[in-house]
Amino acid sequence: MPRHLIALGGAALLFGASTIALQAQMVEPTAVPPPPTFAAQGKITFVGRDDIEEFKALPAYHEPDWVTKNFVDTGKLPPVAERLPKEPLVFKTGDMPDGVGQYGGTLRHVIGGRPQGWNWIAGQVQGWGGVSYAMWECLTRTGPLFHVKADELEPLPNLARSWEWSDDGHQLTMHLIEGAKWSDGAPFNADDVMFFWEDNVLDPNVAPQGGATPEAFGEGTTLKKIDDYTVLWTFKDAFPKQYLYAMAFGSFCPGPAHIMKPQHPKYSDNTYDQYVNAFPPDMLNFPTMGAWVPVAYRPDDIIVTRRNPYYWKVDEQGNQLPYFDEVQYKLSTWADRDVQAVAGSGDWSNLEQAESYVEALKRSADPKAPARLEFGPRIIGYSLDFNMSDEGWGNPDERGEAVRELNRNLDFRKAVTYGLDRQRLGDSLVKGPFTAIYPGGIYIGTSFGDADSTVYYPHSVETAKAYLEKAGLKDTDGDGFVNYPADVMGGKNVEITLMANTDYATDHNLGEAVVAMMGEIGLRVIPDFADGNRWNNLWRGGEYDWTVRRGDKELITVVQQTYQLAPVGPLTSPWHKAGSSGKLDLLPFEQELVDIVNKFINSSDNAERAQLMKDYQKIFTTNVYEAGLTNYPGALIINKRIRNVSSGTPILAFQWAEDSAIRERMYVPEDLQQNYELYPQTLPGEPGGDGPVK
Ligand code: GLA
Numbered sequence: 001m002p003r004h005l006i007a008l009g010g011a012a013l014l015f016g017a018s019t020i021a022l023q024a025q026m027v028e029p030t031a032v033p034p035p036p037t038f039a040a041q042g043k044i045t046f047v048g049r050d051d052i053e054e055f056k057a058l059p060a061y062h063e064p065d066w067v068t069k070n071f072v073d074t075g076k077l078p079p080v081a082e083r084l085p086k087e088p089l090v091f092k093t094g095d096m097p098d099g100v101g102q103y104g105g106t107l108r109h110v111i112g113g114r115p116q117g118w119n120w121i122a123g124q125v126q127g128w129g130g131v132s133y134a135m136w137e138c139l140t141r142t143g144p145l146f147h148v149k150a151d152e153l154e155p156l157p158n159l160a161r162s163w164e165w166s167d168d169g170h171q172l173t174m175h176l177i178e179g180a181k182w183s184d185g186a187p188f189n190a191d192d193v194m195f196f197w198e199d200n201v202l203d204p205n206v207a208p209q210g211g212a213t214p215e216a217f218g219e220g221t222t223l224k225k226i227d228d229y230t231v232l233w234t235f236k237d238a239f240p241k242q243y244l245y246a247m248a249f250g251s252f253c254p255g256p257a258h259i260m261k262p263q264h265p266k267y268s269d270n271t272y273d274q275y276v277n278a279f280p281p282d283m284l285n286f287p288t289m290g291a292w293v294p295v296a297y298r299p300d301d302i303i304v305t306r307r308n309p310y311y312w313k314v315d316e317q318g319n320q321l322p323y324f325d326e327v328q329y330k331l332s333t334w335a336d337r338d339v340q341a342v343a344g345s346g347d348w349s350n351l352e353q354a355e356s357y358v359e360a361l362k363r364s365a366d367p368k369a370p371a372r373l374e375f376g377p378r379i380i381g382y383s384l385d386f387n388m389s390d391e392g393w394g395n396p397d398e399r400g401e402a403v404r405e406l407n408r409n410l411d412f413r414k415a416v417t418y419g420l421d422r423q424r425l426g427d428s429l430v431k432g433p434f435t436a437i438y439p440g441g442i443y444i445g446t447s448f449g450d451a452d453s454t455v456y457y458p459h460s461v462e463t464a465k466a467y468l469e470k471a472g473l474k475d476t477d478g479d480g481f482v483n484y485p486a487d488v489m490g491g492k493n494v495e496i497t498l499m500a501n502t503d504y505a506t507d508h509n510l511g512e513a514v515v516a517m518m519g520e521i522g523l524r525v526i527p528d529f530a531d532g533n534r535w536n537n538l539w540r541g542g543e544y545d546w547t548v549r550r551g552d553k554e555l556i557t558v559v560q561q562t563y564q565l566a567p568v569g570p571l572t573s574p575w576h577k578a579g580s581s582g583k584l585d586l587l588p589f590e591q592e593l594v595d596i597v598n599k600f601i602n603s604s605d606n607a608e609r610a611q612l613m614k615d616y617q618k619i620f621t622t623n624v625y626e627a628g629l630t631n632y633p634g635a636l637i638i639n640k641r642i643r644n645v646s647s648g649t650p651i652l653a654f655q656w657a658e659d660s661a662i663r664e665r666m667y668v669p670e671d672l673q674q675n676y677e678l679y680p681q682t683l684p685g686e687p688g689g690d691g692p693v694k
């Protein structure tokens with residue numbers, strides 16, 4: 001190897017034959033190869049924003065007969081009309097693929113996550129797979145936007161039933177749904193919204209699970225209560241309509257203040273830890289604004305949820321939703337979710353782990369198969385994330401600090417990306433037209449994705465090695481792995497730990513492949529794989545060097561979770577957060593990305609926004625901000641007996657399918673309902689009680 005590698009694609013002078021020979025092998029960045037054609041199957045029917053829902057009073061309301069008979073007639077519950085808000089949210093029949101539904105039946109989810117507790121507003125996980133989507137209701141809603149016409153795209157009202165901007169665009173008045181109640185009958189109002197904002201989002205000791213931080217709503221943004229049903233936002237910039245997306249899942253979904261506030265350290269003797277853990281998963285009947293309430297929990301077995309008698313949404317005939325009386329979440333594995341959905345013992349899977357595609361496709365092709373399987377566009381993407389924080393986020397030791405210095409070095413990131421054989425990565429998951437080479441950034445083929453603005457560093461072990469050397473790393477002790485320079489870490493081998501979430505076979509497999517490929521370029525990477533909850537804690541806390549990570553909504557839509565695209569605030573970026581000082585030390589290209597994202601947020605000019613995202617993609621991929629790994633389509637699998645599933649529902653777009661598909665209006669025709677209910681004819685009991693009541 002040459003001593004000084006100074007000619008990486010540049011015009012510098014070269015010394016010595018070996019340098020020239022090496023330069024001949026150097027590979028230049030290129031355009032990303034076109035992906036194999038893969039046609040989405042489901043045809044989306046696009047509708048106007050107002051075709052989906054409205055808020056209005058109806059002449060009469062209905063509920064399942066057994067609720068009236070066993071609860072209302074016996075005086076245990078007020079009549080349904082009194083349990084609903086003045087003007088409930090009404091789902092319009094025209095947007096229901098199979099029309100007004102029938103009550104009863106069970107929706108059987110299988111999930112691979114595990115609940116930490118119900119305190120999502122202070123950071124706890126509920127197990128994913130649709131549990132959170134059922135329990136959290138948010139100011140706005142975006143899942144169903146996948147089938148809203150492009151020129152009408154704006155979040156749907158939800159807990160905020162309407163809003164107006166001031167003339168100068170700096171103030172946004174939001175009107176909350178009036179007279180709605182939590183599932184235990186306590187009123188929902190602006191106090192719930194303010195408790196979420198003031199004591200959870202703004203409190204630096206609390207980190208809500210959905211990623212809400214003050215900057216997710218713009219620097220300097222304030223929120224005030226005007227009256228019980230009105231709140232006022234004030235923004236530094238004019239008309240930042242983008243933030244309406246941040247008010248949807250998962251960043252503005254209040255919890256029940258009447259139950260939670262008394263446990264918050266500001267109003268009690270609790271520590272923050274005690275507050276976080278005050279609502280464990282075996283606390284039953286935790287009040288929610290969602291359609292179903294958890295009434296039973298058995299660790300590693302099941303979470304059972306029953307209909308919320310105070311749910312505030314109805315169909316056009318006045319039937320209180322949801323149609324399903326019970327929703328179950330079997331606590332298994334994500335791979336088992338695919339197996340059970342295909343076999344018919346579960347009702348739903350977001351097919352997202354490429355390893356099971358061939359088998360799932362084969363089994364679903366049988367006309368007698370119990371479930372429908374529908375592929376969508378390439379929206380599952382995986383990347384290798386570098387922890388870019390040198391501000392003490394996650395409290396790294398000397399070794400960790402040294403790795404972060406490397407992570408912040410472009411030559412080093414180039415070495416890594418050149419070392420990845422993305423063709424082989426994709427093929428190792430599944431053969432066929434599914435996977436595409438993914439350099440990183442916004443997914444190509446989505447509305448803001450752009451192949452021409454994407455810079456791709458093709459696989460080249462030689463080039464990767466040359467860049468390691470350029471970054472100052474050489475194998476000085478001849479064991480096959482590069483070492484630090486003598487003055488860093490005592491000149492020891494570079495050792496990098498790689499996290500991957502072992503709840504998913506795909507994350508695990510990609511992790512192993514990355515370790516092996518890095519070995520091929522002489523970089524020692526040590527797996528530190530973790531189960532989902534541990535992975536989530538370490539990742540959110542910045543306690544990692546590198547991680548394999550499945551991409552999220554911002555890479556598909558740009559408008560959802562926009563704040564995650566660049567470190568626009570000290571805590572908004574998934575891989576570059578501030579430490580305790582609260583200050584960020586951004587690299588120049590990161591600052592450029594931040595400026596672009598902020599411009600995007602404040603622009604309403606579509607052409608300008610498209611160009612900004614092209615610039616973003618160019619800077620992102622040139623600088624290997626993440627190293628993309630692979631990109632492939634997902635498929636929604638839903639049991640054929642279930643109705644009102646819109647064709648073309650993507651497993652992930654603005655939200656995961658559990659939100660997009662609007663479960664509260666899904667149903668099973670009476671004659672197809674089976675005896676799956678575990679707690680028939682029961683409703684949630686009092687918060688913290690023994691479970692459901694008859
Ligand atoms: C997990 C699953 C996804 C989806 C989401 C919903 O992340 O992998 O398919 O179900 O939960 O939050």
Ligand code: CA
Pocket residue numbers: 474475476477478479480481482483493
């Ligand atoms: Ca070595």
